[in-house]
Amino acid sequence: MAGEILLCDLDAFFASVEQRDHPEYRGKPVIVGGRAGSRGVVATCSYEAREYGIHSAMPMARAVRLCPGAVFLPVNMDHYRRVSAQVFAIYARFAAQIEKVSIDEGYLAVQAGAGVETAQRIRRAVKGELGLSVSVGISSNKLLAKMACDLAKPDGFSELALGDVPKIIWPLPVGKLYGIGPQTREKLYRIGIMTIGQLARFPRAELIKIIGGAAGVMLHQRANGVDHREIQVERRVKSIGEETTFPQDVYEQDTILTTLLELAGQVGHRLRREGLVARTVTVKIRFSDFRTITRSQSVHGAVAGGEAICRVVQELFLAHCGQPPWRLVGVQVANLDSWEQLSLFEEKDERLGKVVDQLRDKYGPDIVKRASLIPSAEKAKGEPGEF
Amino acid sequence: MHFSSTKEELLNAIQVVQRAVSLRNPLPILSGIKFETGEGSVTISATDLELGISCSFPAEVSEQGKTVLPARVITELARRFPDVKIFFKSDPLNGSVIIQYGKSEASINGYPVEEFPEFTIPADNTKFTISGEILKDVISQVIFATARDENRPLYTGILFEINNSTANIVATDTHRLAWRKILLDDIGDLDINLIIPGKTLNELTRVAGLSDRLDITVAENQVIFKTENICLISRLIGGNFPNYRQVIPSEYISKTRLKTRDLIEASERASLLTREGAPIIKISIENNILVVSVNTEAGRMREEMSVYHEGEGLQFAFNARYLNDALKAIGTDEVVLEFTGPLSPVIIKPVEEMEYLSLLLPVRLREES
Numbered sequence: 001m002a003g004e005i006l007l008c009d010l011d012a013f014f015a016s017v018e019q020r021d022h023p024e025y026r027g028k029p030v031i032v033g034g035r036a037g038s039r040g041v042v043a044t045c046s047y048e049a050r051e052y053g054i055h056s057a058m059p060m061a062r063a064v065r066l067c068p069g070a071v072f073l074p075v076n077m078d079h080y081r082r083v084s085a086q087v088f089a090i091y092a093r094f095a096a097q098i099e100k101v102s103i104d105e106g107y108l109a110v111q112a113g114a115g116v117e118t119a120q121r122i123r124r125a126v127k128g129e130l131g132l133s134v135s136v137g138i139s140s141n142k143l144l145a146k147m148a149c150d151l152a153k154p155d156g157f158s159e160l161a162l163g164d165v166p167k168i169i170w171p172l173p174v175g176k177l178y179g180i181g182p183q184t185r186e187k188l189y190r191i192g193i194m195t196i197g198q199l200a201r202f203p204r205a206e207l208i209k210i211i212g213g214a215a216g217v218m219l220h221q222r223a224n225g226v227d228h229r230e231i232q233v234e235r236r237v238k239s240i241g242e243e244t245t246f247p248q249d250v251y252e253q254d255t256i257l258t259t260l261l262e263l264a265g266q267v268g269h270r271l272r273r274e275g276l277v278a279r280t281v282t283v284k285i286r287f288s289d290f291r292t293i294t295r296s297q298s299v300h301g302a303v304a305g306g307e308a309i310c311r312v313v314q315e316l317f318l319a320h321c322g323q324p325p326w327r328l329v330g331v332q333v334a335n336l337d338s339w340e341q342l343s344l345f346e347e348k349d350e351r352l353g354k355v356v357d358q359l360r361d362k363y364g365p366d367i368v369k370r371a372s373l374i375p376s377a378e379k380a381k382g383e384p385g386e387f
Numbered sequence: 388m389h390f391s392s393t394k395e396e397l398l399n400a401i402q403v404v405q406r407a408v409s410l411r412n413p414l415p416i417l418s419g420i421k422f423e424t425g426e427g428s429v430t431i432s433a434t435d436l437e438l439g440i441s442c443s444f445p446a447e448v449s450e451q452g453k454t455v456l457p458a459r460v461i462t463e464l465a466r467r468f469p470d471v472k473i474f475f476k477s478d479p480l481n482g483s484v485i486i487q488y489g490k491s492e493a494s495i496n497g498y499p500v501e502e503f504p505e506f507t508i509p510a511d512n513t514k515f516t517i518s519g520e521i522l523k524d525v526i527s528q529v530i531f532a533t534a535r536d537e538n539r540p541l542y543t544g545i546l547f548e549i550n551n552s553t554a555n556i557v558a559t560d561t562h563r564l565a566w567r568k569i570l571l572d573d574i575g576d577l578d579i580n581l582i583i584p585g586k587t588l589n590e591l592t593r594v595a596g597l598s599d600r601l602d603i604t605v606a607e608n609q610v611i612f613k614t615e616n617i618c619l620i621s622r623l624i625g626g627n628f629p630n631y632r633q634v635i636p637s638e639y640i641s642k643t644r645l646k647t648r649d650l651i652e653a654s655e656r657a658s659l660l661t662r663e664g665a666p667i668i669k670i671s672i673e674n675n676i677l678v679v680s681v682n683t684e685a686g687r688m689r690e691e692m693s694v695y696h697e698g699e700g701l702q703f704a705f706n707a708r709y710l711n712d713a714l715k716a717i718g719t720d721e722v723v724l725e726f727t728g729p730l731s732p733v734i735i736k737p738v739e740e741m742e743y744l745s746l747l748l749p750v751r752l753r754e755e756s
């Protein structure tokens with residue numbers, strides 16, 4: 001690859017957004033994550049909180065013990081997603097090729113020699129326009145850009161050339177190498193490999209025997225600063241689908257229609273989580289003899305709600321279901337877009353959908369169910385008299 | 388059948404009716420044009436069963452009769468005839484029609500005339516009259532808002548809500564809506580709602596002259612428009628038109644006045660960078676400056692223009708094609724946009740007092756606010 005690669009990573013993203021929006025949180029440890037009393041974990045914490053030994057993915061209960069005086073906040077994903085889109089819109093001014101790795105991290109491809117200049121301009125633009133700090137690693141490949149970014153954090157940028165690897169990367173503990181998880185790290189420790197440098201100089205054939213072919217070759221290359229991965233510009237979701245194979249063949253249409261309602265709800269939830277709407281809805285039907293058909297329908301405008309998806313798939317199913325028994329049904333949406341033309345006359349069950357989405361994001365997909373999806377025995381438990 | 392006419396009269400009439408010819412219809416007879424002689428005139432007609440158009444032209448008729456000729460052949464021939472008198476004569480031997488032009492002649496095989504559908508007008512009907520100029524004007528102001536999607540037939544039509552001497556004329560595809568109110572003189576105490584297919588009205592504006600008085604007949608599920616020499620008959624669209632009054636906002640929170648041309652040109656340029664079929668552009672207004680912008684994989688664009696704005700600053704995303712359709716239909720140099728909320732309709736209307744407006748709903752961007 002002739003150009004340079006930048007890894008732009010927002011510093012303590014969720015916590016920084018909260019501190020930016022609420023001046024009273026600035027300078028304080030801020031912990032964004034699941035509820036303090038629950039089994040939730042830390043999603044992001046501010047650098048002030050990190051001084052107490054708190055880090056992301058730590059159980060919330062532990063974070064509370066370490067720093068009871070911190071500001072604990074719930075994850076406001078909708079908001080962070082919007083801010084993230086603004087940040088990526090800024091990146092888009094500086095690079096045509098962008099790979100979005102996550103909500104707060106992206107690789108940018110720039111021309112050779114333009115890396116440092118671009119990094120500085122991006123950092124100025126993001127700070128100036130959005131009030132957020134982003135750390136940038138610059139190198140000739142994705143691996144070194146990532147390592148450079150780790151070295152630059154927080155609120156800095158650094159450039160790493162292949163020639164810097166022995167001096168800067170090799171002394172680091174082997175667990176710091178991208179792609180080495182706790183298990184591989186333990187294996188490497190056992191054969192006496194403690195630093196990235198030791199891994200780089202370890203005979204490759206021996207390494208392959210210990211940790212396997214593909215992984216061995218890859219880790220050996222990486223320890224030497226070699227990484228051939230290209231920027232994956234299109235990470236756009238093309239379709240979203242859910243399907244269910246029944247434990248026994250199903251003869252009743254009602255069972256299928258109920259399953260479709262459930263699947264449509266799940267698909268709708270995933271669709272909205274991606275911030276997308278769909279213009280095509282597909283039903284998949286597998287008969288007991290394994291014959292499988294799919295039937296699609298383009299919808300007028302777009303759908304994002306489970307109910308609207310459900311209406312289409314149920315109609316499609318009834319039109320094409322043939323003779324029972326059925327063994328699998330699936331719901332898929334495609335032709336996805338991130339915008340939706342609003343309508344004058346169609347009813348909106350949007351507010352309800354939003355509440356349901358929030359509950360599902362927080363407590364998992366089963367937290368809210370349609371009454372018709374609850375088996376009658378369970379339903380009986382919830383007789384009104386009990387409340 | 389035996390008649391003669393000039394090339395010009397013949398060609399004009401054919402060009403009027405050929406839009407109703409249906410070349411792809413499984414019924415072959417519908418790909419034909421029917422010729423029928425009268426007293427000193429010939430009437431030709433074509434229909435696709437949804438829309439029928441007939442047109443009369445002066446001719447010297449020496450033998451009465453009728454025939455159906457293939458539209459494609461007769462249309463193309465008429466275009467290419469020399470500028471001489473054209474003679475049509477049935478050949479009784481084989482049912483074909485001999486066409487003579489100068490020293491040349493052609494024999495065209497026709498279709499069995501009895502298979503051609505009759506334009507029947509039920510006896511029980513309602514009649515009124517409207518000026519061609521007014522009707523053309525009104526249609527041009529609202530027709531852009533009709534839906535093209537045949538799956539939603541209701542929205543492919545234009546509502547004519549006629550009550551006493553006023554008519555509310557409304558079109559909507561649910562994303563936008565256009566409304567115009569006109570006064571109709573001398574129509575008596577009429578009270579009817581018609582949903583007329585957009586296609587019919589489009590053809591009507593094409594064939595009817597500005598100076599024509601249009602006689603309109605409504606019968607059951609049909610509507611007939613008549614001028615001196617043209618008759619256009621169309622089915623009406625059934626169903627209840629949505630309650631448009633309910634969605635036209637009575638108040639706004641801010642408004643902008645601007646030069647129509649400026650906004651059309653800016654949004655046309657901006658949509659060049661958008662994906663085909665999704666010309667989504669952003670508009671923001673602050674301190675009497677309106678900014679049109681796009682930021683897509685293809686590139687970025689930002690245009691500023693001075694406007695006169697009252698009320699809070701705003702930010703919207705729109706389908707540029709919808710916006711331009713509405714701006715072009717207004718036809719005035721300046722336009723007023725009234726805003727009712729970030730995800731609510733924008734009211735687009737002329738600066739001058741006129742009973743005309745259109746509504747446009749914005750686009751909701753899922754990722755950015």
